[in-house]
Amino acid sequence: MNYESIILELLDRIKVLEIKVAELEKNGQDTPTVHHKATNKIMKSYTQQARDYINERKAEARQNGLSEIVLVCNDIQQALGLINRAPLVCNAMYQCMKDGDEILHPTPSGKSTTIKIKYYV
Numbered sequence: 001m002n003y004e005s006i007i008l009e010l011l012d013r014i015k016v017l018e019i020k021v022a023e024l025e026k027n028g029q030d031t032p033t034v035h036h037k038a039t040n041k042i043m044k045s046y047t048q049q050a051r052d053y054i055n056e057r058k059a060e061a062r063q064n065g066l067s068e069i070v071l072v073c074n075d076i077q078q079a080l081g082l083i084n085r086a087p088l089v090c091n092a093m094y095q096c097m098k099d100g101d102e103i104l105h106p107t108p109s110g111k112s113t114t115i116k117i118k119y120y121v
Helices: 003-027 046-063 073-080 086-095
Strands: 033-036 041-044 068-072 102-105 116-120
Touching: 041 046, 046 068, 046 073, 046 086, 046 116, 068 073, 073 086
Parallel strands: none
Antiparallel strands: 033 041, 068 116, 102 116
């Protein structure tokens, strides 16, 4: 096994996490983007990925002539390949709401996989 390359990869991941934490502390937000040196890609936070997904579904619905779309937290999690990320997906869902949008299935915590929101497009 090539331990040196594994260690370098782990160190690079740690650097990326340190950058994310620094951005969060500096900006007080939860959606930093970070340039990952090893893969040369821009990494988005899970919350930003969820917001992008929601906005894409809304745009698709609008293009298909629909006036509304209903999204469920667990469906979004699965579509994005996320596990145990209901709180951040719910946050993204709430952030994408506009006046008139409705929470169809609220829960006591407000951060459950069963949260269901109707977005008017």
